[in-house]
Amino acid sequence: MGSSSDWGVMKAATETLAQFGVDSETKVLSAHRTPAELQAWVASLRSRGFGAVIAAAGGAAHLAGVVAAFTTLPVIGVPIKSKSLEGLDSLLSMVQMPSGIPVAVVAIDGAKNAALLAIEILAVTDDALRQKMDEFRAAQARKVLDSTLD
């Protein structure tokens, strides 16, 4: 994430990954404030066994795009709700990537869905993880079907 101020939202992604038993690394690195450190960290990911990156930022939210420029790992962007424009600025900054450098963008503050999408990407080559995702979906469906109205 681009700032420690994003952590309140992004905790949900880390928790969801942990719930599925997926190892993750959580970092604060900024496309604008720490570009060299960001580049070095992204360059290390594939050789350290990571399969996807979730990048969260608000405002001029260039983080996900810059991460995608430095790696061919799949990058999922989480636009963070900003103070002045409610996150519309973050969403539009993130989603309008130039052709050739894709970022998969979830909803504003959509940390949980970012983690679920990352898990689905990893599950393509991991049957145990795919089974956990199937169980998660089944439990979620049961909750909807069992819901009662007062």
Ligand code: RP5
């Ligand atoms: C972005 O600017 C961060 O991702 C954060 O969402 C926003 C505000 O950052 P701070 O000023 O709180 O560090 O780069």
